[in-house]
Amino acid sequence: MSRLDEAFADGPAFVPYLALGDPDLESSLEYVKALERGGADVIELGLAFSEPIAEGPTIQSAVVRSLEGGMTPTKFLDAVEDLDVDVPLVCMTYYNLIYQFGEEAGPRPFVERAAEVGLSGFVVPDLPAEESGPLREACDEFGLDLIFIVAPTTRGERLERLMDQTSGYVYVQARLGVTGAKADVSDQTGESLDRLSEWDVPKAVGFGISSGEQAREVVAAGADGVIVGSALVDIVAEGTSAASRTQSGDVAEGHENGDSTEEVAARLEEKARELKEGALAGAQARTRPERT
Amino acid sequence: MSSNTNENPSKFGDYGGQYVPEALMPAIEELDDAFRRYVLENEGGFVDEFRERIRDFGGRPTPLQYAEQLSARYDTDVYLKREDLLHGGAHKLNNALGQVLLAKYMGKERIVAETGAGQHGTATAMAAAHLDMPCVVYMGRRDINRQRPNVFRMRLNGAEVEPVTAGRGTLKEAISEAMRDWATTVENTHYVIGSVVGPHPFPTMVREFQSVISEEARRQMREQAGGLPDSVVACAGGGSNTMGAFAEFVSDEDVSLFAVEAGGSSLEVDEETGVAPNSASLSTGTEGVLHGARTRLLQDGDGQIVESHSISSGLDYAGVGPELAHLVDEGRVTPVTVDDDAALAGFHRLSQEEGIIPALETAHAVAWLEDATSDQLGDSVVVCVSGRGDKDLESVIEETEKRDIENAPDMDVFSASGAGGSE
Ligand SMILES: Cc1ncc(COP(=O)(O)O)c(C=O)c1O
Numbered sequence: 001m002s003r004l005d006e007a008f009a010d011g012p013a014f015v016p017y018l019a020l021g022d023p024d025l026e027s028s029l030e031y032v033k034a035l036e037r038g039g040a041d042v043i044e045l046g047l048a049f050s051e052p053i054a055e056g057p058t059i060q061s062a063v064v065r066s067l068e069g070g071m072t073p074t075k076f077l078d079a080v081e082d083l084d085v086d087v088p089l090v091c092m093t094y095y096n097l098i099y100q101f102g103e104e105a106g107p108r109p110f111v112e113r114a115a116e117v118g119l120s121g122f123v124v125p126d127l128p129a130e131e132s133g134p135l136r137e138a139c140d141e142f143g144l145d146l147i148f149i150v151a152p153t154t155r156g157e158r159l160e161r162l163m164d165q166t167s168g169y170v171y172v173q174a175r176l177g178v179t180g181a182k183a184d185v186s187d188q189t190g191e192s193l194d195r196l197s198e199w200d201v202p203k204a205v206g207f208g209i210s211s212g213e214q215a216r217e218v219v220a221a222g223a224d225g226v227i228v229g230s231a232l233v234d235i236v237a238e239g240t241s242a243a244s245r246t247q248s249g250d251v252a253e254g255h256e257n258g259d260s261t262e263e264v265a266a267r268l269e270e271k272a273r274e275l276k277e278g279a280l281a282g283a284q285a286r287t288r289p290e291r292t
Numbered sequence: 293m294s295s296n297t298n299e300n301p302s303k304f305g306d307y308g309g310q311y312v313p314e315a316l317m318p319a320i321e322e323l324d325d326a327f328r329r330y331v332l333e334n335e336g337g338f339v340d341e342f343r344e345r346i347r348d349f350g351g352r353p354t355p356l357q358y359a360e361q362l363s364a365r366y367d368t369d370v371y372l373k374r375e376d377l378l379h380g381g382a383h384k385l386n387n388a389l390g391q392v393l394l395a396k397y398m399g400k401e402r403i404v405a406e407t408g409a410g411q412h413g414t415a416t417a418m419a420a421a422h423l424d425m426p427c428v429v430y431m432g433r434r435d436i437n438r439q440r441p442n443v444f445r446m447r448l449n450g451a452e453v454e455p456v457t458a459g460r461g462t463l464k465e466a467i468s469e470a471m472r473d474w475a476t477t478v479e480n481t482h483y484v485i486g487s488v489v490g491p492h493p494f495p496t497m498v499r500e501f502q503s504v505i506s507e508e509a510r511r512q513m514r515e516q517a518g519g520l521p522d523s524v525v526a527c528a529g530g531g532s533n534t535m536g537a538f539a540e541f542v543s544d545e546d547v548s549l550f551a552v553e554a555g556g557s558s559l560e561v562d563e564e565t566g567v568a569p570n571s572a573s574l575s576t577g578t579e580g581v582l583h584g585a586r587t588r589l590l591q592d593g594d595g596q597i598v599e600s601h602s603i604s605s606g607l608d609y610a611g612v613g614p615e616l617a618h619l620v621d622e623g624r625v626t627p628v629t630v631d632d633d634a635a636l637a638g639f640h641r642l643s644q645e646e647g648i649i650p651a652l653e654t655a656h657a658v659a660w661l662e663d664a665t666s667d668q669l670g671d672s673v674v675v676c677v678s679g680r681g682d683k684d685l686e687s688v689i690e691e692t693e694k695r696d697i698e699n700a701p702d703m704d705v706f707s708a709s710g711a712g713g714s715e
Contacts, residue, residue, distance in 0.1 A: 050596045051464070051582060053471045054313045060458065072594050095311055096581040100595030105579070126311045126581070151315035153478060158318060176315055177476030 003088040003120045004145050004168030007041045008202035012279040013169075013225035014039055014215070015204050016232050016272060017092060019046035019062040021071035023240040025079055027261045028066075031236060034265035036085045038272025042169075043085070044123060044227065047076045047093035054125035056180030058230040061237060073097050073110070081117035088120035090147065090168075095127045098135065111138035121145030121168045129161045136165060149173050150196065152188040159195060169202040171227065174209065174218070181230040182208035185217045193222040212278030219282025226279050232268060239264035300328060302492035305621060307614030310491040312471070312584045319478045324493040326398045331390070331500060338397055342501075346389055349422055350379045352504065356512035356674070361645040366661050369517065369672040372648070373509045375533065375679060380415045382651060382679030383505060383533045388415035388484055390501035392423050395482035402477065403427040405484040406470035408435055408463030408529070409606030409653065410442025411679055412486030417451035427451040430470045433461035435605045442683045460567075460599045463529075463609045467583050487530025488613030491584030495613050502536025509674050510540045522670020523548040526678065527657040528574060528627070529606050531613035533678035542624060548668065551616060552660045554602035555629035561590070561598060571600035573612040574620050574627035582610065588617040603632040603691055604652035604684070630656045630663070636691055638662065639681065640699045651679035652687065 007013050016035045020028050035043055048066040052059065073093075080089060091114060095107075102109025114122070121144050127135065129148060139146045145168030152175060154162060163170065172193065175186035189205055196203055205218045206227025215226045239259040303309055310320055330338035346352045354374045362370040375383035392403055403420045405427065407413030413429040420427035429446055433455050436443055446453050459465040467485075474483040488495045488502070506524070513521050526537040528551040541547045556570030568590045570576070577588035582597055590598045590610040602608040619625040630638070635652060638659025643649045650658060654677050661675070681688070692700045 050459075050598075051468050053468050053583070054475070056472070064458075067596070074594075094581075096589075096591070096595040096597075099581060100591070100593070125313050126584075128310060128312065128314055128317050130317075131309050131311055149314045151313070151317075153315050153318045155318070158321075162314070173315060176478060178472045 002145050002168055004042060004090070005202070007088055008169060008224050012219045012223070012283045013041035013202070013204065014272065014276040014279050015042045015044060015225050015227040016040050017044040017046060017227060017229035018232060018236065019048055019059065019066045020076055020079060021048065021066035021069050022062040022233070022236055023065045024069045025071070025075065027264070029079065029083060030261050030265045031268050032083060033085060034269040035232070035272050036087050038269040039276030040087050040272060041225070042088050042090060044090045044092045044229070045080065047073060047091055047097060049094035049097050052094065054178055056178040056230065058181065058233050058237065059179050062233045065240065073101050077113050077117050080119060089118070090121045090123060091119050092123040095124050098124065107135040108138045111135070111142050111144060115142035115144055119144065121147055123147045123149070123171060125149060129165050132165065147171050150192060152176050152192055155195065163199045163201065166201060169204045169225065170196065170199070172196065172203050172205045172223065174205050174207040177207070179207055179230055181210035181234060183210070185214050189218060190221045197222070212274040215275045215278030216282040216285065219279045220285045226275065228275055232271060235267050235271060236264060239267070300332060300493060300496055304615045304618035306579070307585065307587050307618045308492055308495060309586050310584060311581045311586065312491045313475055315475045316478055320491055320493070322398070326394060327493045327497045330394055330397050331497065336397060338393070342390055342393055345393065346386060346504070350385050350389060351377065353508045354378055356509055356516060358516070359646050362661065365645070366669065368666060368669045370661070371513065371517070371521065371672065371674045372646070373505060373537065373674055373676045375505060376648065376650065376654070376677045380411070380418050381682065382411040382415065383502060383536060384412045384415035384486065384679070385419065386504055386536065387486070387498050387501040387532060388412065389419040391482065391484040392416065392419040392425060395484070396423055396425065398482065400480060400482040401425070402481040403484055404430070404470050404473045404477070404481055406430045406463065406466035406486060408466065408486070408608060409604065409651070410435065410439035410446065410683060411606060411651070413451070413453070414442050414445045416484050417446040417449035420451060421449040428454060428473065430454045430456050430466040430473065432463060432466045433457045435462055435466070438605050438687050439683055440686065462600070462605065464597065464600070471583065487532040488535045488615060489530045489583060489585060489587070489611055495585065495615050498532050499535040499539055499615060502532050503539035505533065505536035505676065506538060506540035509537065513674065517672060520544055520547055521672045521674045522546070523550060523668065523673045524676070525550045525552060525657050525660060525673060526676035527552045527607060527653045528612060528616060529554070529571065529609050529653060530611070531616040533676050535613060535616055537674070537676040538625065542619070548670065549625045550660065550668070551620070551625050551627045552657045553627055553629045554604060554607035554635070554656055555631035556601045556603070557632055559629065566592060566596070567599045567601060568610070569601045570629070571602045571607050571609055572629045573610060574617060575629050577612070585614045587614040588612055603635060603687070604656065606651065606653040607656065628660055628663070630659045633695060633697070634659045634662070636688065636695065637697055637699060639688060640697060644699060648677065649681040650677055651681050652684045654678045
């Protein structure tokens, strides 16, 4: 059983996302720890790429902040190595960064280093099953999971191909489009979960979840976990802009005069708790019998 | 449609492929299927309808004009393939009309597109109006400022123009944003990509629609000059007029093919700002994955895409079509560069020598004749005049004033006596 399988083994998993290095490396490491305290079971760490085509405005801005703060794949991996958390960590990034890393062309050097620093898997939004062979191979070699996204438009043979390839968990994209917090749960979620019901792999729903109530609904509808990104990144962004208001833009120096890193971390922890509790409540509220 | 019809590879050597979010994959498969059936096999008479519309609405065939002054200047027979005379003023209509018509055959209800110079946006807006489809065009902020006439033309044709402010506000950012729109609306929308870039089947499909350029040029050369040219020259941004001009000549090994890239202000990357002050991805780029395809890119050592630069917004892109990258690797196509200053001089030269005001993109191709050796050009050369320059007049005035360009008119002086300046 991989570390990711274990994380889903007892009860619904809460899987938060943050871009590492947003708004600076130091603060974001504190934020990751706050998410763990708040009940995270797996944490997805975004490695910023200059062309994040699957992201909406919230995460695009986080990516820009991270890149402007000097984030690179090497710094990302080094930071993960030093990061003192117990939950499994997944790297979410775009294929070109994985492909370019190291001397030899191809994904192997990145995966090798990812294994060394203790990452558990990857989510790569611009890498469909068709193009994933080399990364899948490297992940198998070094014992990492490769998580695929199933979209509302994924059906039939495509679905089977994806389910054959995914490991750790499957990322169920709750609605069409790009990432971004939404106030409601999409109807597409239930339909997607129904299509996946016969597959024996943890199903984590993401794209648009922003509240404990939504987390409850999604888990009640059959999800094994919830993935939450933009709603958390929003908290980071607000703290960052409060800091820059009082510090004339110098946000990389900690946020002494605005919202301190501790204040933002406390808010993230509280939000994490709300989402985790929502997920737990959803599991209890499942009125339908367990899907088989 | 072209002679190499039944070929629809998803890869060109190692280049190409489909690197897109899963949500788009079913749409891309659907498109691939539609492309095969309608375009390659003429199901439902698609190709006949396309040919009729590109003739009557578009104004094809475009002339292949013998350029007397340039021929004398370069001591070789210079023929101009006049895509600037196509409706809309650029080669872009070939592809836009083809794709919008295909979208119609597929039962799609809405069109999105991105645009750099605005020519593709304009062509798509025209095709969408012609075929009665709603259309949204994403365009970088910076490009909106440099290409105002085209912004107005798109809106005249009823398209919505969505400004994109990310990054430097150029074509790269507009493509990312159009892909995001498409990922949201994929069930009823077709994304009309503007060049031979993006995931399979776009590079092949766009080349197929554009190959009408070389199909005609080849025939016209036979009729007018009695044989094939020794060389073909076309500018390369994404590479659609390039692939269009080359496609039917690729198997004619004796015809040399030159892709002219924007050398911008320098071929060196500015490490400090992370900007490549050029968009010469064939000449200076490295292999990587961007916007759905593996191809040659302007990127840093980590794989972050660097911002490109060209005086011409239609060439200002960090990537290039995968097939073109492959033909360069194979040695079949030779990439060359022309910098901003030389392109401006080329713009003025074609205007003065031949009475044709070219697009700044095209001006790069024309300008390269000045650098080319007679060995490279041979006894006859076809230059693809990819578009006309009306859209660029504001930029050309501004950029010319900043420089000392010998053959440019002095805008402050109207005649030797100064007459006509009085009120
Ligand atoms: C007139 C003209 N020529 C060339 C180009 C470059 O595109 P491509 O390389 O795809 O032909 C453009 C792009 O906007 C254009 O408007």
